[in-house]
Amino acid sequence: MKKKPLSFDKDLFKRSVLYNVKTLYRKTMEEATPQEIYQAAAYAIKDAIVDHWMTTQKAAAEQDPKIVYYMSMEFLMGRAFGNNLINLQAYKPVKEALDELGLDVNLVEDQEPDPALGNGGLGRLAACFLDSLATLGYMAYGCGIRYKYGMFRQQIKDGYQVEVPDTWLENGNPFELRRSELAKEVKFGGYVNMFTDEYGRTIFRQEGYQVVRAVPYDLPVIGYGNGVVDTLRIWDAEPIQCFQLDSFDKGDYQKAVEQENLASQLCEVLYPNDNHIAGKELRLKQQYFFISASVQTAVQRYLRNHDDIRKLYEKTVFQLNDTHPTVAVAELMRILMDDYYLSWDDAWDVTTKTCCYTNHTIMSEALEKWPVDLFQRLLPRIYQIVDEINRRFVDQIMRTYSGSAGIDVQAKIRSMAILYDNQVKMAHLAIVGGHSVNGVAKLHTEILKQRELKDFYEMMPEKFNNKTNGITQRRFLMHANPLLADWVTEKIGDDWITDLSQMDKLKDFVNDKKAQAEFMDIKLKNKQRLAEYILEHNGVKVDPKSIFDVQVKRLHEYKRQLLNILTVMYKYHDIKSHPNKDFYPKTYIFGAKAAAGYLTAKLTIKLINSVAEVINNDPDIKGKIKVVFIEDYRVSNAELIFAAADVSEQISTASKEASGTGNMKMMLNGAVTIGTMDGANVEIVNEVGEENAFIFGLSSQEVMEYEKNGNYNPMDIYNSDPNVKKALDMLVDGTFSKDKELFRPLYNCLLNKVGGNRADQYFILKDFESYLEAQKKISDAYADKKRWAKMALMNTACCGKFSSDRTIQEYVDEVWHLDKLNVEAK
Numbered sequence: 112m113k114k115k116p117l118s119f120d121k122d123l124f125k126r127s128v129l130y131n132v133k134t135l136y137r138k139t140m141e142e143a144t145p146q147e148i149y150q151a152a153a154y155a156i157k158d159a160i161v162d163h164w165m166t167t168q169k170a171a172a173e174q175d176p177k178i179v180y181y182m183s184m185e186f187l188m189g190r191a192f193g194n195n196l197i198n199l200q201a202y203k204p205v206k207e208a209l210d211e212l213g214l215d216v217n218l219v220e221d222q223e224p225d226p227a228l229g230n231g232g233l234g235r236l237a238a239c240f241l242d243s244l245a246t247l248g249y250m251a252y253g254c255g256i257r258y259k260y261g262m263f264r265q266q267i268k269d270g271y272q273v274e275v276p277d278t279w280l281e282n283g284n285p286f287e288l289r290r291s292e293l294a295k296e297v298k299f300g301g302y303v304n305m306f307t308d309e310y311g312r313t314i315f316r317q318e319g320y321q322v323v324r325a326v327p328y329d330l331p332v333i334g335y336g337n338g339v340v341d342t343l344r345i346w347d348a349e350p351i352q353c354f355q356l357d358s359f360d361k362g363d364y365q366k367a368v369e370q371e372n373l374a375s376q377l378c379e380v381l382y383p384n385d386n387h388i389a390g391k392e393l394r395l396k397q398q399y400f401f402i403s404a405s406v407q408t409a410v411q412r413y414l415r416n417h418d419d420i421r422k423l424y425e426k427t428v429f430q431l432n433d434t435h436p437t438v439a440v441a442e443l444m445r446i447l448m449d450d451y452y453l454s455w456d457d458a459w460d461v462t463t464k465t466c467c468y469t470n471h472t473i474m475s476e477a478l479e480k481w482p483v484d485l486f487q488r489l490l491p492r493i494y495q496i497v498d499e500i501n502r503r504f505v506d507q508i509m510r511t512y513s514g515s516a517g518i519d520v521q522a523k524i525r526s527m528a529i530l531y532d533n534q535v536k537m538a539h540l541a542i543v544g545g546h547s548v549n550g551v552a553k554l555h556t557e558i559l560k561q562r563e564l565k566d567f568y569e570m571m572p573e574k575f576n577n578k579t580n581g582i583t584q585r586r587f588l589m590h591a592n593p594l595l596a597d598w599v600t601e602k603i604g605d606d607w608i609t610d611l612s613q614m615d616k617l618k619d620f621v622n623d624k625k626a627q628a629e630f631m632d633i634k635l636k637n638k639q640r641l642a643e644y645i646l647e648h649n650g651v652k653v654d655p656k657s658i659f660d661v662q663v664k665r666l667h668e669y670k671r672q673l674l675n676i677l678t679v680m681y682k683y684h685d686i687k688s689h690p691n692k693d694f695y696p697k698t699y700i701f702g703a704k705a706a707a708g709y710l711t712a713k714l715t716i717k718l719i720n721s722v723a724e725v726i727n728n729d730p731d732i733k734g735k736i737k738v739v740f741i742e743d744y745r746v747s748n749a750e751l752i753f754a755a756a757d758v759s760e761q762i763s764t765a766s767k768e769a770s771g772t773g774n775m776k777m778m779l780n781g782a783v784t785i786g787t788m789d790g791a792n793v794e795i796v797n798e799v800g801e802e803n804a805f806i807f808g809l810s811s812q813e814v815m816e817y818e819k820n821g822n823y824n825p826m827d828i829y830n831s832d833p834n835v836k837k838a839l840d841m842l843v844d845g846t847f848s849k850d851k852e853l854f855r856p857l858y859n860c861l862l863n864k865v866g867g868n869r870a871d872q873y874f875i876l877k878d879f880e881s882y883l884e885a886q887k888k889i890s891d892a893y894a895d896k897k898r899w900a901k902m903a904l905m906n907t908a909c910c911g912k913f914s915s916d917r918t919i920q921e922y923v924d925e926v927w928h929l930d931k932l933n934v935e936a937k
């Protein structure tokens with residue numbers, strides 16, 4: 112039976128916008144600025160949301176479902192306005208209402224800053240998961256931090272990245288609710304006083320600490336068309352009391368100042384590192400801050416209508432998004448033992464049944480390890496608990512393996528202990544302290560089991576499982592690509608919106624000439640839309656009829672933007688030296704932020720921009736290739752880019768990209784992948800068929816063999832392959848920069864050992880030729896219009912598996928065991 116769409120009162124909305132403009136700004140519509148109109152409209156939408164939000168809370172209070180707390184340092188939500196409208200099924204009426212008021216919905220949407228409380232894939236995954244949880248009707252809280260400054264805004268000046276603070280809260284956030292009545296205290300430092308109380312119990316009390324007040328802000332997460340509204344709860348820090356004279360009187364002036372400083376610093380800024388840990392003290396404080404507040408809240412919520420804390424896990428699950436929230440394990444133990452007097456064994460039983468951990472990377476620089484002295488100084492009671500968890504776990508290792516033939520027990524301890532070499536190993540704590548460990552794509556999970564976490568897997572295989580990532584089709588098709596979304600609905604109906612496996616039905620159309628033409632026409636329109644954006648932002652005119660070849664993602668050596676640009680450099684040379692050779696026009700589109708301190712990544716950005724400058728202005732090239740670097744790549748412009756991509760560049764060194772999710776977003780929008788057999792690419796190829804993707808390069812097995820044996824020598828390739836030599840030499844021969852030494856560091860990284868790293872750590876030279884070959888195949892395929900249309904359509908038709916709805920349902924069925932909420936949708 113077809114569900115009735117949610118109701119939305121268009122006239123009420125209109126009146127509400129006018130009223131808000133008046134009461135918020137004392138202005139008429141004519142006088143109001145675009146930003147003020149956006150705010151007025153957003154508040155009007157929030158009114159509609161709040162009703163559903165209250166209904167959801169009421170249903171939850173009555174039905175008492177199990178709740179998942181998705182704990183994450185990052186939620187890369189992107190703009191809320193358009194997405195909220197889509198999920199409220201109110202996009203069209205609001206568009207009409209704004210039209211009638213003489214306003215363009217796109218311009219109103221453009222006034223919203225991108226909430227960028229995340230770096231990249233990991234943070235965006237958390238946002239997609241919340242969308243799916245609400246859409247599937249599960250009760251969920253995202254728990255995170257309300258950073259004052261999110262991911263920095265990127266400006267390109269003279270080809271270099273410049274970081275500018277992201278002041279996303281400058282005009283306030285109309286969708287949030289400040290919940291000061293739910294504030295919690297979080298304690299840092301001091302020491303632990305141990306004594307026996309009047310009942311003979313051993314009491315551990317933290318004393319001499321600093322304390323901050325954690326204040327939650329709630330953001331609504333709207334399910335698609337079902338009236339369910341979940342909550343993203345992000346915490347801000349405030350000093351516990353404003354500057355207090357009495358503490359001054361007591362001689363605590365110093366402490367009062369320190370507490371105030373701590374509070375003002377805690378949530379200032381998101382660390383802008385992707386797949387890399389900076390190891391800063393403030394970061395550990397951020398982690399404990401939002402975890403302590405969230406765990407306290409979850410326990411209190413449970414106790415609102417249950418009295419046996421030993422059964423917390425029946426109604427509560429904590430999913431730890433990477434190791435960043437892992438102190439949750441020890442914090443829950445602390446609360447259970449110190450506040451509710453559970454024995455160690457009882458507390459441990461509850462904790463391990465409540466916590467689950469997702470691993471998102473095998474990059475060694477991303478492995479979180481804290482120095483013991485820092486950890487102990489900042490979190491003295493938590494450290495005691497971690498120490499005891501470790502002691503018992505090491506005991507368990509010894510019991511398991513002592514006396515087993517051929518097993519080196521000390522080696523097992525070395526590889527698995529939580530405390531070792533004066534470090535606290537957060538991944539180990541997360542594995543030991545929970546009941547589920549998952550990787551984010553099949554290949555990644557296999558690598559965890561067979562290599563990175565082999566010893567853990569052997570000791571506790573039952574904990575390990577795979578959950579291949581997914582993305583939400585509501586944002587990345589409905590909102591990003593309305594033309595294609597409408598076309599799909601016209602062909603197969605609209606069930607795909609909440610069941611992406613329906614896309615399979617598009618397979619009936621892949622050989623249909625009319626459908627092919629329509630599909631490619633939509634792609635062309637989206638390319639025109641992006642071309643306008645590029646002209647406006649880069650001042651570069653690109654040809655929408657050329658192949659749009661896109662690599663947008665964080666800049667990281669393992670993602671190999673350098674491989675991509677080196678082949679562009681090579682082709683530039685090739686065209687210059689063979690001016691009459693046939694060449695299908697191509698536009699290379701890059702977008703990437705580099706961590707502020709990551710010099711190689713920043714130099715790669717400069718290189719891309721320098722290459723763009725030379726090629727785009729060289730009359731000999733006759734527009735056969737253009738290179739564009741899109742400034743400030745973020746969720747909002749990503750939506751335009753995905754819709755317009757012909758070719759999806761997914762070229763990480765095999766074994767390094769845990770999953771990738773941009774690959775899925777491009778596939779959904781009908782882009783064809785050129786990629787390595789890495790992360791979720793493997794599963795994409797499996798769905799779409801090898802003939803509809805362009806796969807090249809070393810396999811993960813081969814990469815790992817080379818890494819183990821240390822027998823890779825890029826210099827041999829440089830000396831024997833003239834194409835590779837040419838491309839590399841162009842880095843240092845002045846073609847792309849007057850200063851020939853400017854790009855020398857990149858050249859050196861590829862040919863020599865640098866700072867303890869192997870030469871060409873990411874096998875760029877090794878994969879160069881097979882990458883060129885794959886690109887050649889792409890140009891040939893694209894030249895055959897029908898063939899390309901079929902391939903592109905097949906990609907959209909085969910993307911069903913990659914919805915985050917599927918991922919979330921797997922978590923629910925296999926790990927979380929949540930109950931569906933029953934909400935009367937109005």
Ligand code: GL7
Nearest residue numbers: 232233386471472551768769770771
């Ligand atoms: C990442 C992985 O690098 C990426 O491949 C994956 O898709 C994503 C979500 O699981 O997680 N791991 C990581 O540390 N970051 C990622 O984006 C920052």
